[in-house]
Amino acid sequence: MNTxxxxxxxxxxxxxxxxxxxQSVSLDLKESGYEPVVAYDANMGMRQAIERQPALIVVDRMLAGDSGLGVCKNLRRAGSRAPVLLMMARDSVDDRVACLEAGADDYFLKPYRSETFLKLVRLYLQPDNYSSEQLRFCDLVLDLGTRRALRNGRVIDLTMKEYDLLKYLMEHPREVLTREQILENVWGDNFMGESNVIEVYIRYLRLKIEQENERRLIQTVRGVGYVLRET
Known part of the structure; x- marks a missing residue:
């Protein structure tokens, strides 16, 4: 679906x-070259998401009368693949995991700061340079142009962070990667510190690329991290 x-x-x-x-968020977006569309409740937001097919969606977790997490879940159920950024008041491990479990791609904190917000928007809306290059490991293929994985003829759609994580693993096959290395190279400064965000995304990837009788490729090295290798 095109945006x-x-x-x-x-x-x-x-x-x-x-x-x-x-209105503050909308003004900052407009001055930065984006075309903002504002929805003041969850129902209006869902309608606009379907009609406008936005390139990016920003949701306040504490929507009046509704839950921003619920909106994220409904967006994903409706088939939206646009990056979703949650505006949150707290930055605990539980909040981070809840954000990811709901289908959001990232978050930023209140009080609202234009510079922090716009930096995150630019990160997710930077132009994609098409590439025909592919990474391969066993029967798993990652197409860098379409940002999709393929296994046994099955096309696997990935979120932005799932793609980034799988790409990093496939760029270092059979090399044990520590949690610190993965955090630094996949999440940068966004998720530093104690968090099980990596475990959450490894679980997501396994559910997508290891179906039925397909052999496990992403191995856990207890107390260290993860490695892409054959069993």
């Missing part, structure tokens, strides 16, 4: 019940 651009600007949907905050 819609208005006047050649990527469309960004902001789902926020606080009108003052929504």
């Amino acid at each position: 819609i651009t208005i006047n050649n600007s990527p469309c960004v949907l902001v789902i926020e019940t606080d009108e003052t905050l929504a």
Whole structure:
């Protein structure tokens, strides 16, 4: 499904019940070259997501009368593959995991800071340079142009972070990668510290690339990290 651009600007949907905050976010997006669309409740946000097919969706976790996590889950159930950024008031391990489990790609914290927010937006909306290059390991293929994995003729759609994690593993086959290396190279400064974010995403990847009788390729090295190798 293609995203819609208005006047050649990527469309960004902001789902926020606080009108003052929504307008601040909208103004920052517009001044940075994006085309913001604001929805003031969850139902309106879902309608706009379907109609506009935005390139990026911003959701406040604490939506009045609803849950931003619930909105994320409904977006994914509806088939939206646009990156979703959650605006959160807290930064605990439980909050991070809940964010990821709901289908969000990343988060930023309140109080709202333009510079932090726009840096994250640019990270997710930077132009993709098409590449025909592929990474291969056993019967697993990662297409760097389509950002999809293939295994036994089966096409596997990946979220942005799933793709980044699998790409990093496939760039270092049979090499044991520590949690610290994975955090630094896949998440950068966003998830430093004690967190089970890696375990969550490894589980996601395994569910997608290791179905039925397909052999396990992502191995756990207890107390150290993970390695891509044959059993």
